[in-house]
Amino acid sequence: MRLYRNHLQQKQEEKKKQKRYSAPWVDIDSEDDGRPRKTSVKxxxxxxxxxxxxxxxxxxxxxxxxxxxxxxxxxxxxxxxxxxxxxxxxxxxxxxxxxxxxxxxxxxxxxxxxxxxxxxxxxxxxxxxxxxxxxxxxxxxxxxxxxxxxxxxxxxxxxxxxxxxxxxxxxxxxxxxxxxxxxxxxxxxxxxxxxxxxxxxxxxxxxxxxxxxxxxxxxxxxxxxxxxxxxxxxxxxxxxxxxxxxxxxxxxxxxxxxxxxxxxxxxxxxxxxxxxxxxxxQGRQHPVTIYHSLQSQTDYVDSAMRTFFQIHTDQPPGDVLIFLPGQEDIEGLEKSVELFAKQLPQACMEVLICTMYASQAPGQNAKVFNATPPNTRKCILATNIAETSITIPGVKYVIDTGKCKEKRYLARNTGGGFDTLMTRDITKSSAMQRAGRAGREGAGFCFRLYTEDAFKAMKPSAEPEILRCGLASSLLQLKCIDQDLESLDLMDEPDRDSLISALKTLFLLGAINQKKELTPLGREMAAFPLEPVYSRAVVASKELGCTSEVLIIVSVLSASSKLFTDSSEHRDAISESRRKFRHSSGDHLTILNVYKAYQDITKSESKSGRKAWCKKHFLNERALLEAGEIREQLVGTCQRAGIDPKAEGGEGKEEEVIKSLAHGLVANTAFLQPDGSYKQVMGQSVVKIHPSSTLSERKTPTIMYDELVYTNQIYARGVTSINKGFLAGLGALSQRQA
DNA sequence: GGTTCCTAG
CATH class of the missing domain: 3.40.50.300 (P-loop containing nucleotide triphosphate hydrolases)
Structure with missing residues (x-):
């Protein structure tokens, strides 16, 4: 199959001649007879x-x-x-x-x-x-x-x-x-x-x-x-x-x-x-013709764009779905496709760009389901969300960059204790799944921006999650039914280091004792549908009399959607708006301020008024609604556990809230070093406060944080300033020597 | 100066 290259692109490509692919795609699937395959049960x-x-x-x-x-x-x-x-x-x-x-x-x-x-x-x-x-x-x-x-x-x-x-x-x-x-x-x-x-x-x-x-x-x-x-x-x-x-x-x-x-x-x-x-x-799937690039494409965003315009100028109508690893690439490609689409000859169909990723506002995501207007081709830029979770109608062409982002837990005793988030090659089954997205409604085409050899070299399927994520929460649940990750007969055994890391976390929180046995505190914690670090904070808030505040903060942190919307476009407006909610101690009490402000608005404003308020302040209302549901559920759990969920520290008791959280986050603490970076209290890593934090660029002597994520550097996210003396009181410093 | 995707009586 030959793809047309228009003049506009040729000009663009002259500089990159050596990168060009002359006959771009190799057909590996000739089963293109336009008929659904016969079905059978074997x-x-x-x-x-x-x-x-x-x-x-x-x-x-x-x-x-x-x-x-x-x-x-x-x-x-x-x-x-x-x-x-x-x-x-x-x-x-x-x-x-x-x-x-x-x-x-x-x-x-x-x-x-x-x-x-x-x-x-x-x-x-x-x-x-x-x-x-x-x-x-x-x-x-x-x-x-x-x-x-x-x-x-x-x-x-x-x-x-x-x-x-x-x-x-x-x-x-x-x-x-x-x-x-x-x-x-x-x-x-x-x-x-x-x-x-x-x-x-x-x-x-x-x-x-x-x-x-x-x-x-x-x-x-x-x-x-x-x-x-x-x-x-x-x-x-x-x-x-x-x-x-x-x-x-x-x-x-x-x-x-x-x-x-x-x-x-x-x-x-x-x-x-x-x-x-x-x-x-056997299933029913229309045939999808797959093409591989002849050379590997290092700049996948650029070649995705060129491939899109080849399809757009040369191929019959049908929407195009492009798989990209993340928001950043999606925003980048959106801009360049927009720019090029304006310069297309009159005779060409219009291009309608839709973007789709989990952290995007739901209304924006929903736009892909609108019918494509006449004389228009939809160009859908999506992450993995379109691979399994959501089926987009009208897609006839898929462009697969072959990349995705993957979160992976790095165990404490291997110098980690945090998640990494890296762009990596997808797996064979993922590549097949992506291609299949072109064949939902009729025969389709998939353009892979990688070679056939690269496809063959891919791992067959993704590593099971049990080998990739932190295990503290699951281990605590299992302990409650007298089971253990070590004794349980599992399809894949987790990493030894990962297990030790989880045991260490639970021990530090007091959920298990030295003999790895569940403690009464651990059982109390397990009743909450929360990460152990947060259930520990809720239990601690009982003594400190600020359960109401802690429940709010922990609910927002547990919601799947992020509270603050993010886009490189309105960066300044966003930080300006956030200043209103900022609490000098850091992100946790800032979250509390946002939630309370939203609660106040809810009393006076209609549904659309609330929505407008969130938009104005660059807040994700979905996160607030989800947090509200989680909070309600946690209130119920508290009542059954004999914890008064309404106990409120109130004005001037912010210190108690921070202390409660610190009971959970003891292991997630770091000191400021002379050069401005931070060093973990437990562990050797040098970490940096994530730019999205209210405390970034401040020189706070001691911090606690929700999590570390390694992307380009090790970033601490969800950061609050904490009193060093109090931290010592929690035994965090003596643990360091142990 | 920057974040894949899911999910919990």
Whole structure:
């Protein structure tokens, strides 16, 4: 395939002639016949099913299903049923049911669009394989859980929260009659703490297991143990009738496990469950023609731009999705595409640029879903958010830079104790997932800004999260159910250093003792859905009488969206506006000021007034709303734990708030050195206050911080000035010698 | 002078 290069670009490229690629792309996928592939269900390599009628894809698994209200008219219901029958998985229904009946553990390998996530729970229910208990279907993301539940409820013709329901943080739609329950993996891991055998569920379906989130991994390990306890010492044979005959206590109802994975790792799951059956279900995806660049492109932002204009000037209509590692590159590319688009000849289609990344305001993100205006091509610049979380309609072309950013925890005893955030090459499965985004609605094209050899050299799939992140929080949760990261049978064992780091953190906080045993304080802390450093602060605030303030601060810090919006464009206006909320002690009390100011506004202003106020002060209202929900939840936890959530230090008691936080952040402290940098109290690292902090550029003698992140340097984020004498009182200094 | 993506009765 040859790509047209226009005059404008040629001028631009003359300087970089040596970098140019003459015949830019190599076709590695010739399966471009414009027809959806035939579908089949294979069991252990054997296809047990034949051809499928070619139809347009009726719905996707990530589910844009909420519009199908359960009050559907009969014709609407009929339409839904027909869509159901046309799913690739439908022809394999009987074979699947047979397999589920015969096996306690099944690994279901299903491509996107196969319908496995919506159909399998219904098959189990309809064939009475779940007995009278509930079928749990876990998801790594909240949106997926809620929208899938809505879709399946519509298919069953019931209202959500009756036969079909969901359970995610802050939102539960379940009743006593709920038999199919979609939930986040975090939710079921929390349930383990009160019901270690998960006795409510007769089937647990772990979806998106290939993503290997920390919570999914912990769930899978626990399921293996639970199944052994509930089914007797099962050796792969069906223990259903055996267990039933015993009529022991209620918890002995048998458990079936279904692991659903998109690709590749299926054998690993099967092996983990001592040779469980693997079933393969093909999906429905339109063909995507993939092109690789002939030479590796070092300046991926620039070559993404050139590739976009090649498509734009040469290819038929269809939107373009460009994958970039982060906000900075997105903003940069946005500017240059804008600039070039203005100089296009009259005959060209217009270019509409949409940007999409998690920290962008929701309204801005939502713009990609607007219909593309006539004679216009959408150019969507996105991070990984468009890879799995969100499906954008209308995309026919994908440009893949092959880069992403990855967070990785560096253990304390290897000179770390902080997260690194680096741009790195993506994995094979990620590259395939990105390419697939071009084939959702019809045949598509993917342009990779890296060579075929570079693709071949990529790692097959991402490292599981358990090898990449801090473990203190999970370890504390496990300790509460008498388990341990060391003794638990895990698919991948975490790093020794990472484990020691987590133990050290919990010991410093007083959550475990020298014998690694859970302390009463640790149990108190574990009740809070917070990082241990923050639950420690909440517990400390009880004595210091300022729980109300600490809950606010900790809630804002735990929210997934950032409180302050950031854009290189209005940098000065932003810092000017922030001065109003600034507290001289640092970021934590500044957060408190912002939250209180917002609370005041809420009393007098309408919804739109609040929104305008946030916009004016460059605040992210979503963060404030989310913090409000978290705070409410924490108030409930406090009440159950016998902590008065309304206890307020009030005016003049700011010191108490800082002290409470310091109980949690003891290990996150540093001293000013003569050269203006900071040195960790515990650890050897030299750190710098992040430029976004109110304390950056100030010479504060002693600081505590929420976290360290290594990007270009080691930055401390969320910084507050702290009294050195008080720090010594917490034992932080003596720990240093130990 | 600068931040991928998720998530917790």
């Amino acid at each position: 069991i252990n390599g054997t296809a047990i099913n034949g051809h499928h009628k070619a139809t347009s894809p009726s719905h996707n698994e990530s589910g844009r299903a909420t519009s199908d209200a359960p009050t559907a008219t009969s014709s609407k219901h009929a339409a839904i049923q027909e869509q159901r029958l046309n799913l690739p998985i439908t022809k394999g229904k009987d074979a699947l049911i047979r397999e589920f009946r015969e096996n306690d553990v099944t690994v279901l390998l299903g491509e996107t669009g196969s319908g496995k996530t919506t159909q399998v729970p219904q098959y189990l229910l309809e064939s009475n394989l779940a007995g009278n208990d509930t079928i749990a279907v876990t998801q790594p993301r909240k949106v997926a859980a809620t929208s899938l539940a809505a879709r399946v409820a519509a298919e069953q013709g019931v209202k959500i929260g009756t036969l079909v329901g969901y359970s995610v943080r802050f939102d539960e739609r379940c009743g006593s009659d709920t038999r199919i329950k979609y939930m986040t993996d975090g939710m079921i891991v929390r349930e383990l703490m009160s019901d270690p055998l998960l006795s409510k569920y007769s089937v647990v379906i772990v979806d998106e297991a290939h993503e290997r989130s920390l919570r999914t991994d912990l769930l899978i390990s626990n399921l293996k143990v639970i199944q052994r306890q509930r089914n007797g010492n099962g050796t792969g044979e069906n223990n259903y009738s055996k267990a039933k005959g015993k009529e022991k206590e209620k918890a002995t109802n048998p458990l079936k496990i279904i692991i659903m994975s998109a690709t590749l790792d299926a054998e690993k799951f099967a092996k983990f469950f001592s040779g469980a059956k693997v079933i393969y279900v």
